[in-house]
Amino acid sequence: MLEISGVRAGYGSMTVLQGVDMSIKAGEIVALLGSNGVGKTTLNNVISGFIRPNAGTLTFKGVPLTGKKPADIVALGIAHVPEGRKIFPNLSVAENLSLGAFRRAGANRKQNFERICAIFPKLRQRLNQSAGTLSGGEQQMLAIGRGLMSEPELLILDEPSLGLSPIMVEEMFNLITKINAEGVAILLVEQNVMQSLAVAGRAYVIEQGRFVMEGAAADLISDKQLRQAYLGM
Amino acid sequence: MMKLNSTGQLVLILVAVAYLLGVYFISSPVWMGFTINALIVAVLALSWNVTGGFGGLSSFGHAVLYGTGAYTSAILQVTYGVNAWVALVAGIAMAAAVGGFIGALAFRYGVKGSYFALVTLAFAEVFRICAASFDFTGGGSGLQLKLAPGISNIQFADRTVLYTFLLAIVVLVMLLTAWIKYSRFGAYLVAVRENEDAARALGIDTYRIKVLAMAVSGAFGGLAGVLYLQLWLFIDSSIAYGSSVSIEALIGPIIGGAGTVWGPVLGTLGLHLIGEGAKTLLSNAPGLNFVLYAVVLICALRFMPNGLVGLAGRIGPFAKKESKDA
Numbered sequence: 050m051l052e053i054s055g056v057r058a059g060y061g062s063m064t065v066l067q068g069v070d071m072s073i074k075a076g077e078i079v080a081l082l083g084s085n086g087v088g089k090t091t092l093n094n095v096i097s098g099f100i101r102p103n104a105g106t107l108t109f110k111g112v113p114l115t116g117k118k119p120a121d122i123v124a125l126g127i128a129h130v131p132e133g134r135k136i137f138p139n140l141s142v143a144e145n146l147s148l149g150a151f152r153r154a155g156a157n158r159k160q161n162f163e164r165i166c167a168i169f170p171k172l173r174q175r176l177n178q179s180a181g182t183l184s185g186g187e188q189q190m191l192a193i194g195r196g197l198m199s200e201p202e203l204l205i206l207d208e209p210s211l212g213l214s215p216i217m218v219e220e221m222f223n224l225i226t227k228i229n230a231e232g233v234a235i236l237l238v239e240q241n242v243m244q245s246l247a248v249a250g251r252a253y254v255i256e257q258g259r260f261v262m263e264g265a266a267a268d269l270i271s272d273k274q275l276r277q278a279y280l281g282m
Numbered sequence: 283m284m285k286l287n288s289t290g291q292l293v294l295i296l297v298a299v300a301y302l303l304g305v306y307f308i309s310s311p312v313w314m315g316f317t318i319n320a321l322i323v324a325v326l327a328l329s330w331n332v333t334g335g336f337g338g339l340s341s342f343g344h345a346v347l348y349g350t351g352a353y354t355s356a357i358l359q360v361t362y363g364v365n366a367w368v369a370l371v372a373g374i375a376m377a378a379a380v381g382g383f384i385g386a387l388a389f390r391y392g393v394k395g396s397y398f399a400l401v402t403l404a405f406a407e408v409f410r411i412c413a414a415s416f417d418f419t420g421g422g423s424g425l426q427l428k429l430a431p432g433i434s435n436i437q438f439a440d441r442t443v444l445y446t447f448l449l450a451i452v453v454l455v456m457l458l459t460a461w462i463k464y465s466r467f468g469a470y471l472v473a474v475r476e477n478e479d480a481a482r483a484l485g486i487d488t489y490r491i492k493v494l495a496m497a498v499s500g501a502f503g504g505l506a507g508v509l510y511l512q513l514w515l516f517i518d519s520s521i522a523y524g525s526s527v528s529i530e531a532l533i534g535p536i537i538g539g540a541g542t543v544w545g546p547v548l549g550t551l552g553l554h555l556i557g558e559g560a561k562t563l564l565s566n567a568p569g570l571n572f573v574l575y576a577v578v579l580i581c582a583l584r585f586m587p588n589g590l591v592g593l594a595g596r597i598g599p600f601a602k603k604e605s606k607d608a
């Protein structure tokens with residue numbers, strides 16, 4: 050569904066991504082693993098159109114993404130839930146959600162609203178509360194729910210478990226499986242290596258702007274090198 | 283026209299409406315004259331409210347829009363003998379274009395926050411200096427419209443008719459503001475104010491929305507400028523583009539409640555009442571009203587971050603209704 054090849058991108062004169070190839074098939078969860086500052090968020094931003102790549106091609110369902118605006122990419126069916134809970138703090142939970150449905154799937158707003166409330170029951174109880182007063186975990190759920198309002202075929206989650214307590218992290222991964230079970234493909238950027246590999250079908254490991262490993266999640270879990278590099282075991 | 287949240291807001295609005303209607307019965311030329319001025323400023327405040335209130339794009343140079351509306355209309359009428367109504371429409375259009383242009387330029391280069399305030403301020407100053415220097419703007423002596431009372435010239439001999447005309451315009455601009463507030467455009471604009479990165483991630487073309495907001499704000503601001511011209515039949519560079527205009531534009535919404543429909547109008551009326559009261563009490567010391575405005579502004583920012591409307595909203599809130607997709 051998403052095909053990336055030879056993508057190089059960066060900021061100004063600094064190249065962060067040194068040529069990456071990636072593919073995501075419809076309905077699968079792909080984990081993108083790597084330590085801090087290696088270019089995970091940069092790759093997300095290239096896919097969602099915030100950063101123009103210097104080289105390489107990206108296509109989504111056969112449509113080239115290069116040169117497209119973020120708004121058009123959302124309209125094609127890619128929703129990006131950015132790093133760091135970017136919600137609208139002074140708007141209510143309901144208002145936050147409805148802002149997710151303007152670009153795409155506006156007609157199914159009611160249905161999606163119900164669907165998201167079913168996935169995140171905690172949000173339903175707080176629909177009129179201003180989003181800034183939600184707990185960190187609830188804010189993250191809201192950000193994901195808002196992304197789902199556009200009925201994406203591919204959902205990009207950038208560190209959804211960041212800053213959550215172990216119990217919330219557990220819940221977050223359950224929710225990710227639940228969302229995926231509805232047929233949404235997910236690109237999951239994470240620091241929680243083991244949990245990500247447990248829910249993902251395939252994974253890519255990135256180091257300094259290059260993929261150094263890729264394959265079935267089950268194979269990577271038992272990979273000695275990976276365990277040493279990321280888990281110290 | 284607006285979803286009321288509390289008894290406090292209801293009372294506040296009723297008081298304002300009672301005052302505005304009361305002006306008809308007091309039949310005091312002083313009150314009438316003062317309120318007429320306040321209504322024109324209210325239109326300017328509603329202009330600032332579109333960008334500064336909904337979009338969080340605080341401009342410090344709204345005079346550039348106001349002045350452009352006034353000068354466009356004045357030049358067309360004085361130099362080219364164009365009908366006042368046509369000149370009014372042209373003034374609005376030109377101000378909208380200037381607003382859009384400034385927005386396009388500033389936002390193209392990612393200008394934000396206080397830098398945006400400075401850019402708008404700079405534009406207003408440049409326009410002021412140009413208006414004072416060129417011949418076609420009347421240079422230092424300004425432009426004077428011919429006195430020719432009549433609806434077709436937008437000049438009203440009868441103050442009551444003039445007052446009704448301005449009141450109708452304020453109501454119209456408030457209705458447009460309410461429409462913006464509950465439209466998709468308004469929702470996008472609020473999203474930009476709340477978190478621009480998040481708005482972009484949701485697929486909102488934030489650049490376009492901000493430029494559009496500047497153009498709409500320009501239309502309202504230009505209208506205010508034209509109204510001033512039609513009332514006084516005279517403008518010069520500092521009346522049109524002076525920084526006091528820019529200050530008046532933002533102070534009403536901030537005190538009344540930015541990003542609301544009533545706030546800019548309530549704030550402007552309240553402020554002018556205070557200013558007028560102080561003037562009569564302290565025998566017309568020039569510039570005094572601005573000192574007073576500054577004090578009120580500081581108090582407002584400190585004690586009522588959401589303005590009068592926000593403050594009143596905390597008095598006797600109505601039970602919250604379950605609204606699923608607000």
Ligand SMILES: Nc1ncnc2c1ncn2[C@@H]1O[C@H](COP(=O)(O)OP(=O)(O)OP(=O)(O)O)[C@@H](O)[C@H]1O
Pocket residue numbers: 060065083084085086087088089090091092132
């Ligand atoms: N806006 C920016 N301007 C300049 N450099 C940037 C910018 N954003 C990121 N970088 C740099 O690009 C590199 C990759 O950043 P990126 O955010 O993609 O890392 P990441 O893998 O997402 O890290 P983390 O796990 O900490 O989120 C870093 O060296 C970072 O300093």
Ligand SMILES: [Mg+2]
Pocket residue numbers: 089090091132207
């Ligand atoms: Mg990152």
